[in-house]
Amino acid sequence: MTYFRYKGKNRLGKTLKGKIDAESKREAITLLRQEGTTVFDIHELNSFLYKDIYLGKAIKNRDFVIFLRQFSTLVDAGISLVEATSILEDQTANKQLKNALAKVQDSLEEGIALSEALAEFPKLFPELLVSMINAGEVSGNLDEILENMASYYEKQYQLKQKIVTALTYPMVIGAISVLITIFLLAYIVPIFTSMFISFDQEIPAYTAFILNISDVVQKFWWLLLLLVITAVFVYKYLEQKPHFAYSFDLAKLRIPIFGKFIQKSLLARMTQTLSSLLNSSVPILQAVEITERVINNRVIKKVLKASGQSLEQGESLAAPMQENWVFPKLVTQMIAVGERTGSLDAMLKKVADFYEQDLDEASDKLKSLIEPVMIVFLATVVGAIVMAIVIPMFSLFEGI
Missing domain, CATH: 1.20.81.30 (Type II secretion system (T2SS), domain F)
Structure with missing residues (x-):
């Protein structure tokens, strides 16, 4: 989880300030809206005091490479991004990756681009990968990009x-x-x-x-x-x-x-x-x-x-x-x-x-x-x- 500092108003018009933990900024805004808070300003807290502490990386390099290769194979086989994400979510044993893929699947079902959905989880999906997937979406060779990225991270x-x-x-x-x-x-x-x-x-x-x-x-x-x-x-x-x-x-x-x-x-x-x-x-x-x-x-x-x-x-x-x-x-x-x-x-x-x-x-x-x-x-x-x-x-x- 990441902590976000927010400023907003509740249904009675009272100004609220505080912090909330969520996987991404979008999730933080959604949670606050469910509580009846209209968000005016929200930003991630960068101090290590507000970060979750992991013993090692959130996902191992080897698991990350396997994930990318599997994703590439599924997309190349003509399986839709939503279905491919669902399959990978079921297969992965990494808790952080499983939770992220579930939310990425929800975003894809809402019509959001894969690169934009992955960008909400910078701890798991690096900026380089997101940019390359965006290029793959534009050029139409997403499976090739995913395979290249697997080789790159390897x-x-x-x-x-x-x-x-x-x-x-x-x-x-x-x-x-x-x-x-x-x-x-x-x-x-x-x-x-x-x-x-x-x-x-x-x-x-x-x-x-x-x-x-x-x-x-x-x-x-x-x-x-x-x-x-x-x-x-x-x-x-x-x-x-x-x-x-x-x-x-x-x-x-x-x-x-x-x-x-x-x-x-x-x-x-x-x-x-x-x-x-x-x-x-x-x-x-x-x-x-x-x-x-x-x-x-x-x-x-x-x-x-x-x-x-x-x-x-x-x-x-x-x-x-x-x-x-x-x-x-x-x-x-x-x-x-x-x-x-x-x-x-x-x-x-x-x-x-x-x-x-x-x-x-x-x-x-x-x-x-x-x-x-x-x-x-x-x-x-x-x-x-x-x-x-x-x-x-x-x-x-x-x-x-």
């Missing part, structure tokens, strides 16, 4: 899995390092601290430093936890500010080793999305606008916006990209050639295929490079604490 899922696979290992090793370090400082080091004190001998400066850190962890662990939580909330807050959000996205692209990997994945998604839209006869200006909203990096968003403005002025799509370091010459030159030859969608697809293959190789190289580095890092962290305990023990044994 590729997007595979692309995401490559990124997750490459980044999971260092994140897991990093988390293990932190947990082991905290365990050693909070439980193991204090045992030896009392032993060192009992022998009343001078402790090396390095060992004293580690013991002081251990003391801080024991006494102020709650403060450290509070700092981590505060840092997360500060990051979430600053992420809403355009200037800071842009800086964060720029920093991600400049991270050594990982930055190049992230850059390639974003370029693969951008070219793949733009190619799919153009191949489905979506006007280029609209295709660029949709792609801009789909990409989740503000650096590339800014360049795409500039490219859209360049097109509006009758200039080249590639021109603003050529001025930004994020877009390699391969991308800008292929786009420029596609514009000149009238085969922009084909050129973009070639670029997307190239970066998908490049990501496969980069993912394997990244994993082979990170594995020994992270093992050395973990050994160094643990070894540093162990050495702080072992060094003074030799002095104690010599004294004994």
